[in-house]
Amino acid sequence: MSINSSQNTAPIAKIAPTQDLRARTQPQEQDATAKRSPKSDKTNVTLSELTKKIQTDDSRDVDHARVAELRAALSAGTLRIEPEKIAQAMVQDMFQF
Structure with missing residues (x-):
């Protein structure tokens, strides 16, 4: 494969419009607040029972019996x-995807 450098290319200004696309007539915040009013926003979100249970269930987060055992020891x-066992476990944990 080779690159043919003898081919003429058109400048970008001839292809793209000359106006600056980043300029806005109104700031975005004003535009967003003008489109919605407090009465028109009627979005309701309900969570399933399983999702509610998962959010409040912390039984799998901490092994309380193991923590008590370590505190006593x-x-x-x-x-x-x-230290060798701790380092080995840390390295194994780092390389598990």
């Missing part, structure tokens, strides 16, 4: 910290 001074 920490306060008793018997908590074993294994």
